[in-house]
Amino acid sequence: MSRQVPLGDAPLSRIGIGQPVWDLSVRLVHWLLAALIGFSWWSAEYGHTDWHIWSGCAILALLIYRFLWGFVGSSTARFASFVRGPRVIARYLRGGWIGLGHNPLGALSVLALFIAVAVQVGLGLVSQDEDGIYTGPLYRLVSSDTSDRARDLHAAWFDVILALIVLHLAAIAIYWLRGRNLVSPMITGRVEPEAGTEPMRPGKWWVALVCVAIGIGITRWVIAGAPPFSS
Amino acid sequence: MRAALFAVTASLVLVACGGPQTSQANNVQANMSNTASPPATAAASPAPAPSFTPVSGDQAKQVMHERHEGMETIGKASKAIKRELDASTPNLATVRENAAKIADLSQKASGWFHAGTGPDLGKTGAKPEIWQNEQDFAVKLADFQKAAQAFNAATTGNDVNATKSAFGDLGKSCKACHDKYRSEMHH
Numbered sequence: 001m002s003r004q005v006p007l008g009d010a011p012l013s014r015i016g017i018g019q020p021v022w023d024l025s026v027r028l029v030h031w032l033l034a035a036l037i038g039f040s041w042w043s044a045e046y047g048h049t050d051w052h053i054w055s056g057c058a059i060l061a062l063l064i065y066r067f068l069w070g071f072v073g074s075s076t077a078r079f080a081s082f083v084r085g086p087r088v089i090a091r092y093l094r095g096g097w098i099g100l101g102h103n104p105l106g107a108l109s110v111l112a113l114f115i116a117v118a119v120q121v122g123l124g125l126v127s128q129d130e131d132g133i134y135t136g137p138l139y140r141l142v143s144s145d146t147s148d149r150a151r152d153l154h155a156a157w158f159d160v161i162l163a164l165i166v167l168h169l170a171a172i173a174i175y176w177l178r179g180r181n182l183v184s185p186m187i188t189g190r191v192e193p194e195a196g197t198e199p200m201r202p203g204k205w206w207v208a209l210v211c212v213a214i215g216i217g218i219t220r221w222v223i224a225g226a227p228p229f230s231s
Numbered sequence: 232m233r234a235a236l237f238a239v240t241a242s243l244v245l246v247a248c249g250g251p252q253t254s255q256a257n258n259v260q261a262n263m264s265n266t267a268s269p270p271a272t273a274a275a276s277p278a279p280a281p282s283f284t285p286v287s288g289d290q291a292k293q294v295m296h297e298r299h300e301g302m303e304t305i306g307k308a309s310k311a312i313k314r315e316l317d318a319s320t321p322n323l324a325t326v327r328e329n330a331a332k333i334a335d336l337s338q339k340a341s342g343w344f345h346a347g348t349g350p351d352l353g354k355t356g357a358k359p360e361i362w363q364n365e366q367d368f369a370v371k372l373a374d375f376q377k378a379a380q381a382f383n384a385a386t387t388g389n390d391v392n393a394t395k396s397a398f399g400d401l402g403k404s405c406k407a408c409h410d411k412y413r414s415e416m417h418h
Contacts, residue, residue, distance in 0.1 A: 047406075047410050128310055128313070130306050131306055131309055131402070131405050131406070131409065132306060132307075132308070132309025132310035132311075132312065132313045132402075133309070133313075133402040133405060133406060135313060135317070139314075140314065140317060140318070144307075144310050144311065144314060147310075225317075
């Protein structure tokens with residue numbers, strides 16, 4: 001550290017104290033996903049279809065991993081802990097909700113993004129390009145016409161993802177203006193302690209390794225064309 | 232004795248080298264007469280250089296239409312070929328049929344890029360850069376035509392790996408031109 005920050009002025013989350021909110025898995029998946037979505041856009045836009053396909057496969061592995069971690073991971077990573085019904089969302093909007101992790105409204109955004117990216121990967125897997133040069137690893141599971149339609153939808157569906165990203169960034173900006181920084185917890189994993197919230201229960205490292213292995217294993221099987229379904 | 236051995240070896244080598252070539256030529260003939268679409272002579276002769284002579288009016292529209300249909304047919308044929316070559320047991324008849332189609336259309340492509348058939352006239356994926364770099368474009372088109380001929384020849388045998396490799400080269404020649412000279416406006 002070349003620059004000394006007076007302790008009193010530094011936000012708690014930046015100096016390693018405060019309470020844990022996002023474990024390493026959640027943060028790594030978040031930033032890798034952001035980077036890979038950016039790379040996927042760039043590689044498609046500039047004709048690097050081969051890299052684009054690999055990027056999509058990497059996203060698939062990430063999604064599988066994050067999906068599993070959503071059931072067996074740390075408490076704030078679990079779907080069961082943050083996916084709430086309309087009543088809780090209404091209570092949150094009235095200011096009567098306290099908790100650690102995704103708030104009930106933000107959870108909808110998380111789910112929407114997750115599902116939208118999963119749909120995008122699914123469409124890409126069965127797509128073929130216009131020239132018959134590049135194909136998604138599962139393109140032979142569907143007809144040639146379906147692969148063409150999947151490609152067109154895949155291109156159009158990016159606008160849905162883009163809209164959700166804009167919403168995501170707008171929400172971060174609004175919280176920022178209201179005095180709440182959501183970006184630094186996603187980097188440091190910590191947030192200023194709030195009274196009346198239960199602490200995060202961390203996940204187990206070996207469970208994370210098992211989930212990584214499953215994610216990579218399924219992805220490799222998909223890359224191989226999901227034998228024996230496409231022969 | 233030694234001279235006789237040498238002569239036998241030499242003739243064997245000659246037979247071995249000459250054998251595949253002649254049989255390949257025969258296959259080309261056989262294949263062409265089977266599919267009947269392009270005459271065997273068209274596949275054997277080098278492709279004509281592209282004509283950039285300006286056209287206008289209905290003639291230009293006609294060129295654009297023919298180009299659009301031709302490119303679409305080539306795309307469909309290529310997709311059909313890839314589907315077969317990626318299969319565990321490729322149907323080589325389908326591959327041959329579509330390879331001949333591409334080889335035939337690749338020759339016709341020499342007449343698809345007359346000046347005046349760019350985006351100024353109507354909706355097309357052909358970028359104006361084609362007519363700003365006619366020499367480079369002609370080289371890339373010739374590469375495509377050569378690759379299409381080579382691929383068509385490769386499909387006549389039963390060597391799937393050689394066919395796949397030639398198909399890979401064909402794809403590269405498509406991409407080299409499309410990356411530079413095709414816009415996303417062709418849908």
